[in-house]
Amino acid sequence: MIEKRVLQDLDFYKILSLIEEFSSSPATKKAIQQIRPFESVEAVEKSLKEFADLKNFLDGGGQIPLSSFPDISNLIDKAKREGVFFEVSELTGFLKILKLLDRVSKFVEELFQFPFLGKKIKDILGGHLSIGQPYILERLEDTVDEEGNILDTASSMLKYLRKQRKTTEERIKNKLEEIINRPDVSVFLQDRFITKRNNRWVIPVRMDSKGQVAGIVHDVSRSGETAFIEPAEITNLSKKLDELLIEERVEEIRILKELSNEIHQVNESLQKEFNLLVYLDKLFSIYRFSQKFNAEVPKIKEEICIRLLNARHPLLMLSKDKVVPLDFELRNKKVLLITGPNAGGKTVTLKTIGLLTLMALSGLPIPTSPSSQIPFVKTIYVDLYHEGSIEEHLSSFASHILTLKEIVERANFQSLVLLDEIGTNTDPEEGSALACAILEELRDKEVFTFATTHLSKVKLFVASEQGMEIASMLFDEKMMKPLYKLSLGSLTPSYALEVAKKYGFPEKLIKKAYKLKGTQDKEIYELMKELERVKTEYEKKLNETERIKNILLSEKETLEKEILAVEEKKRKSMESARQEAQNMLAKLRKEINILYEEAKKADRQKLKEISRKISEISKKFIPEEAKQIPEIHIGDSVKIRTLNLYGKVLSIEDERAKIRTDTAQIEADIKDLDKLEAEHAEEKQGKIKYPEKTDELIIQKLDIRGLRVDEAIPLIERFLNKLLLNEAEQGIIIHGIGKGVLRDFVRDYLKDHPAVKSFYKGSPDEGGDAVTVIQPR
Structure with missing residues (x-):
């Protein structure tokens, strides 16, 4: 908790007033x-967010059409009571608020x-997203006006x-x-006019003739x-008027009671909506x-550090056309520790740091x-004004010491x-020693x-x-004038004698002061200036090194991003090619399966045509490779590259060979054939085991263990x-x-195959998960 005195000393309340x-x-x-x-x-x-x-x-470009509105906090509190009754003047307050809510509601919806x-507004409204009370507003508009009159439309x-x-x-x-x-009446009148007295219509009669006009004074x-008399001739009309006035007032009270009760029913919503307006x-x-x-809006950091750029004290901005910013x-x-000349801006700098910190921690934007x-x-402690207290018998130094004692005892790492x-x-001497001890603590x-200080020993200590x-x-x-700019790492004298000389202090006294002052401090400041110069040069070189480092790091980061982009492009390209190849393979498989189905029912000539079709389909999906036509002879074992099938050559005619495979005879171009070596021919024919036909269930097996996926596909088809x-x-x-790769492929391949009715994992006797059992169509 930050004390009220601190807020006062740092001009926080003045900012709130602004x-x-x-x-x-x-209410606001x-x-x-x-x-x-x-x-x-x-x-x-x-x-701040x-x-x-x-x-x-x-x-x-958004807007919130807010206008002047009354504080109805007390009326809302009153509305919480059962049987509450509002006068017309009080209802006008509700009318103004509800009119304003109705006007701003559509703009507030944009803030969600x-x-x-948006979350803050929802929290204020308690989860209700609608704003305003249209029914109550309509009733109020029909009943009262903003001047406090009950309307005839009530x-x-x-x-x-x-x-x-x-x-x-x-x-009357x-x-x-x-x-x-x-x-007979006009002769007794003081004047010829009619008026009201005590809410009764009367005429002015001369006092000496009041008995001549029948009526009530x-x-x-x-x-x-003058006597103001109500003539007896209008007594009945006056009585009727009184009765009508009473009935009118009774009706008005009934209307106000009814409206008061309706407002009581929605008092909770009204409270939330009024809070939102405020x-x-x-x-x-x-x-x-x-x-x-x-x-x-500044950045707020839990790390204890500060950065102020183009910072200005708001009150200084009001009093001066141009304010030198604090950076x-x-x-x-x-x-x-801030040093410098008198009237150079040290205290203003302290107060600017303190005030802007207070404002930011209060959720307020700051002039930076x-x-x-x-x-x-969490806490801020200040000692800005060293004033004594006559009532407490304290000197200015004693007051200063008591404040410092409290600060040293109470301040911590969050202060x-x-x-x-x-x-x-x-x-x-003693003040400097005490100041150094306090700063060290x-x-x-x-x-x-x-x-801030003017004490040389404190400056050198820090x-x-x-x-x-x-x-x-x-x-x-x-020019002998302050620049109001803060420079870190620099140490300057207070220039008290120089400032005094500028303002016309006697030259004789200035010279005597210079003699009494001596040259030791001046020599120290000269050494400090030289040290500052060396430090500045070092910082320039360090900054240049840092700049070059940042350029190199930036270039490195750019190159890394480019490499990643190339690798990503390559990955996407390969993925696209893989997907395209899979799609082509699936299409090829479907077309070949259709042709195989036709082949089962075809004659010799039709088989020849189907073989040519298969060859043509294969050429669509597999690019031709420039290679020498192999020497193929009748009886050779060959592989048909375009179909990934194996067989023996039965005959050769016009650069085309007739090949017998396990399922049919196929014709293919010789350039599409690969000759198999004798030792591999039998192996590549496939590992299909054909059992003898018996009366028992016919079960055939295909062993593809150890094969790659691309090698297994033609064998599975066959x-x-x-x-x-x-x-x-x-x-x-x-x-x-x-690893399950071949198993998963086989089962995925069989899912939509036209030749497969169903399939399942083998039983323990059949081989378990190492085999897949197929039921053909």
Whole structure:
């Protein structure tokens, strides 16, 4: 929890007041004043992302037509009670809110597409996605206006009663006009007009003649010279008018009770929808603030480091046309000591760091570049104003020490500490020693600390310590004026004498001060300047090395991406080719199966034609290879490459050979044949076992163990055709188990084969999963 005093010292409440100026309702102003830093980094990021969603919506041309609306929080609380009764003036508040809800509802629906803002709206509405109360709105519009009047359209009875009242009033006025114009009455009148007194219609009669006009005196003028009399002739009409007024009021009360009860029924929904209006108005106010101050959403990091780019203090932006932005980054260091001249911007820098941190942790955009980074801290401690306390008998130094004591005791690794002019208001030697001890303690406790000082010993201490960084506000020595720019790693004097000289301080005193000051500090600063120069050169070379490294890494990454792209393209190409080959093979298999079916029923001439067709089909799918025509003789064992079949040559004529296979005689071009060596001819004929025919069930077996898939396909085809030709009732393919590749292929191949009625895994006696049993068609 960050203390109220810290929020006050860092001008946080002033920022909330600036945001308030853009709000549309007193309820929104209250909500804005309740904005505080969140307790977890998740809550901070969630709030900033909700704002970012709204900003993207509005920057993209979206709009939310919010206008001024009343705070009806008390009315909604009142609506929760049974038997609640609202006066007309209270109902107008509901009317204004429901009209606004009706107007913004369609625009709010567009916000559901934004992930974080959409979820927040759903959470506020409690799961209800519809917005507004159209029935209640219609009833209110028919009943009251925004000026607090009950309309004639509230009910047919009210309309009738009001009409009767107006008619009666007209009759009364007409009768009075007639009376004051009669000679027997006009002589007693003070003036010739009719008016109302105590809600009764009367005429002005001279006081000395009031007994001459029959009627009731309802009032007397201040001078006492005029009596306002209701003539007896209109008494009955006045009585009727009174009755009508009473009936009208009774009807109005009935209508208000009815409407009050209807509002009571929907009070929970009204509460959620009013909360949504306030939330959207608050977010919209923050958006308008961000536009005015060029505020952006920073990055929030749990890592204790800070990066502020183009950062400005909002209040400084209001008071100055041009504000010098703050640019710096602090990593791997826990303490930053800021030095520099008086009025050079040290305190403003501290307050800017503290205020922007508070704003970001409260879910507010800050006047910086969007690449700025703010650390998530749970507590912030400040010591900015060293003022004494007369009431508590404390000097300014004592007050300063008490604040520092509290900070040192309470601050931890999740704290941000801001110390202005540490170690001042006492002896410089002792103050410097105390300041160094405090900064060392805060560093050891890993407290993120920013401090300012004019004390030379503190500057030199920080410049030589690990985990600490020195910085200075730059100063133009020629023009003798501050530049308000922060430079990390630099150490500059306070230029107190130079500034005094610029502002006309006596020259005699300036010279005496220079003599008393001595040259030791100046020599130290000169050495520090030289060290800074060397450091700057080193950093330039380091940055150049880093730049070259980044270029090489970028080129390496580009080459790696190109290699991956080529490999991916190659993989896709191979996959496409494989798929195409499979499709071609499947088509070829279907066409050959059809031809085989025809071959079973064909004569010799038809077989010749079918063989030619098979050869033509094969040529469509298998490219011709440029090779010498082999020497084929009658009786040679050959392989028909285009069909992947084996057989013996029966005859040769016109470069075509007639070949006997296991299933039929086929003709093929000699160039499509491969001659088999004698020792392999028998092996390649296939491992089909043909049992003797008995009265028992005919079972044939094909052993393809050890073959590749492409070698097994023609053998399986021959085997299936053999089963059909022999009218076998069952066949067994022996493929083994192994890795399951050949087994899975066989079963997949048999699924849609026209020659196969069904198939299944073998029984334990038949060979189990190592065989597949086939039932031919």
